[in-house]
Amino acid sequence: NAGVTQTPKFRVLKTGQSMTLLCAQDMNHEYMYWYRQDPGMGLRLIHYSVGEGTTAKGEVPDGYNVSRLKKQNFLLGLESAAPSQTSVYFCASSEDRVYGYTFGSGTRLTVV
Amino acid sequence: KNEVEQSPQNLTAQEGEFITINCSYSVGISALHWLQQHPGGGIVSLFMLSSGKKKHGRLIATINIQEKHSSLHITASHPRDSAVYICAVRSNFGNEKLTFGTGTRLTIIP
Numbered sequence: 001n002a003g004v005t006q007t008p009k010f011r012v013l014k015t016g017q018s019m020t021l022l023c024a025q026d027m028n029h030e031y032m033y034w035y036r037q038d039p040g041m042g043l044r045l046i047h048y049s050v051g052e053g054t055t056a057k058g059e060v061p062d063g064y065n066v067s068r069l070k071k072q073n074f075l076l077g078l079e080s081a082a083p084s085q086t087s088v089y090f091c092a093s094s095e096d097r098v099y100g101y102t103f104g105s106g107t108r109l110t111v112v
Numbered sequence: 113k114n115e116v117e118q119s120p121q122n123l124t125a126q127e128g129e130f131i132t133i134n135c136s137y138s139v140g141i142s143a144l145h146w147l148q149q150h151p152g153g154g155i156v157s158l159f160m161l162s163s164g165k166k167k168h169g170r171l172i173a174t175i176n177i178q179e180k181h182s183s184l185h186i187t188a189s190h191p192r193d194s195a196v197y198i199c200a201v202r203s204n205f206g207n208e209k210l211t212f213g214t215g216t217r218l219t220i221i222p
Contacts, residue, residue, distance in 0.1 A: 042116065042198070042212030059209060090155060100145065101210075103155035 003027070006091050006104035013081045013111045021076040021107050023091030029102070031094040032074040033058075034066060036087040037106075043090065049074055081111045115139055118199050118213035126221055131186040133216045135199030138180065146173050146184050147198040149215065155198070158184075191220045 004025045013019055023032065030051050035043040045058030047066040055066045063085060065077045074093075078085060091104040119134045135144070146158040159166050159173040161182065166173050170189075175182040186193055196215040203209065 040214060042200075042214050043210075044212075045209055088153065092155075100157040100160045102157065103147075105152075105154045108153075 004091055004093050004102050004104040006089075006107050008107060009105065010108050011110070013078075013109065015081060015083060015111060017081050018077070018079050019081065019109075020078075021089055021091075021109075023074045023076070023093075023104055025072055025074075025091075025093040025102070027093065027095070027102065028071070029093035029095050030071075031096070032068065033092045033094075033101075034064070034074065034076045035090045035092065036060065037090060038087050046076065046089075081109075083111045085109065086111045115211045116199055116201055116213040118197075118216050120216060121214070122217045122219075124219045124221065125189055127190060129189050129220075131189050131193070131218065131220075133184045133197050133199075133218070135182045135184070135213060136180060137182075137199075137201045137211075139201065139211075140204045141177075141180075141201045142204040143202045144175055144182050145200040145202075145210070146182075147200060149196040149198060151195070158197075186218075189220045191222050194218055194220050 007022045033048045034046040037043050044060045046064050047058050049055050049068040052071040067075045089107045092101045094101045115138050117136045144161045148156045148158050161175040170187045172185040196217050198215045199213040200210045
C-alpha cells in the first residue's frame with residue numbers, strides 16, 4: 001500500500017544503546033518529518049528534510065540525528081539513548097505542504 | 113499559554129449525536145490541520161484549511177481567521193468515530209513547524 005512505513009513498530013533499549021528508526025515513503029514527497037508524541041503534549045518536531053540530501057533541526061533536536069541520503073527514506077538515529085527519549089515517534093511526509101501530510105503508524109520506543 | 117488550545121479535552125456522546133470540537137490558536141497562521149488518531153495509534157489527516165469551510169462525508173471543518181478559531185463537526189456520530197482529534201497550525205512565518213494541540217478524546221457510545 002502507498003504511504004509512509006515506519007520500522008520498527010516497537011523497541012526497548014537500554015540506556016546508552018543506539019538505534020536507527022527508518023521512515024520510507026513511496027509517494028515521491030519532497031518533505032519529510034520526524035515527530036515525537038508524549039502524554040499530555042502535542043506532537044513536537046524533532047528534525048525535518050525539505051529534499052534529498054537536506055536536513056534541518058526542529059523544535060526538540062537534542063540527542064537525535066537524521067539523514068536523507070535517498071528521497072524516499074528519512075532515518076532518525078539515537079546515538080546514546082536516554083530514558084527521556086521514551087516516546088512514540090511518528091514520521092510524516094508531504095508533497096509541498098499545501099496538500100497536507102501523510103503520517104506513518106508510529107514507533108513506540110522505551111528506554112530503560 | 114499554549115499556542116493551540118483544544119476543547120473539550122474529553123467528550124463522550126451517544127451514537128447519533130452532533131459533535132463539535134473546538135480549536136483556538138494565538139498566532140497568525142497560513143493553514144490549520146485537523147487530524148484523527150485512532151486507538152491503534154496511527155494518525156490520519158482529515159482536513160487542511162486556510163479559510164471558510166470544508167466537508168467530507170459526515171465531517172465538517174470551519175475556520176474563522178479573524179477570531180483565530182476552528183471547529184470540527186461530526187454529524188450522526190458513530191462508535192467508529194471514537195478517536196483522538198488533533199488540531200495543528202502552521203504559522204505564517206514560512207518555517208516548517210506545525211504546532212499541535214494536545215487533542216480531544218472522543219468516545220461515542222452505541
